[in-house]
């Protein structure tokens with residue numbers, strides 16, 4: 576994202592935002608409420624168009640594309656409310672996601688074999704749903720539903736996956752399992768994760784980008800961010816960064 580400005584009827588939600596993420600990176604995006612994190616994700620997936628500036632993926636400018644075209648060009652987004660088919664089983668959900676993009680099983684679980692069923696089962700195993708393949712999605716726990724949603728995204732093999740508060744509403748055990756999953760995806764997938772849960776961030780973070788008032792305030796490791804005077808200042812009054 577280069578020189579991004581986003582103006583909502585005179586309100587500057589993003590101003591001069593510059594953010595770049597390398598292929599295979601797991602980037603965490605944090606910031607106090609209203610910092611512009613969700614708006615940044617909205618811009619990448621084309622839900623909103625920037626007032627000015629450029630969003631690009633692998634050299635392709637995304638700004639002028641429709642949301643569905645951006646999705647087809649490799650941007651996957653996990654929203655807070657999962658979009659799984661609740662009346663279908665886990666296996667059927669994966670089949671539907673697979674059909675959305677033909678011939679991807681060979682790439683889906685990039686460390687797996689090529690046969691379709693094998694790819695599907697490997698993917699279920701990756702997200703910890705191998706024993707739920709024939710369970711109707713409506714019978715899954717909250718955490719399992721989120722993991723199914725993530726696996727549906729992975730089945731479409733996007734270039735980059737955007738996640739907005741993936742652990743919201745999860746138990747501590749589910750949050751830990753999600754951290755383990757993200758650590759497994761690191762390197763083979765490019766992920767941008769918006770989160771408030773600093774415990775979770777610490778489990779998965781390499782580089783953290785901190786946003787504040789529509790700008791990128793700081794970037795660095797967990798300890799660099801925690802020590803950063805401007806970050807500490809930005810979080811004053813909100814319980815500190817640990818209560819982000």
Ligand SMILES: Nc1ncnc2c1ncn2[C@@H]1O[C@H](COP(=O)(O)OP(=O)(O)OP(=O)(O)O)[C@@H](O)[C@H]1O
Pocket residue numbers: 583586588606607608609610611612613614615
């Ligand atoms: N469609 C819109 N119209 C007007 N203002 C908007 C719109 N979308 C976002 N905003 C404003 O832009 C600012 C940034 O919002 P955004 O949701 O991106 O912040 P955030 O960092 O994701 O916050 P939170 O952590 O609370 O989810 C907020 O002040 C919000 O009210």
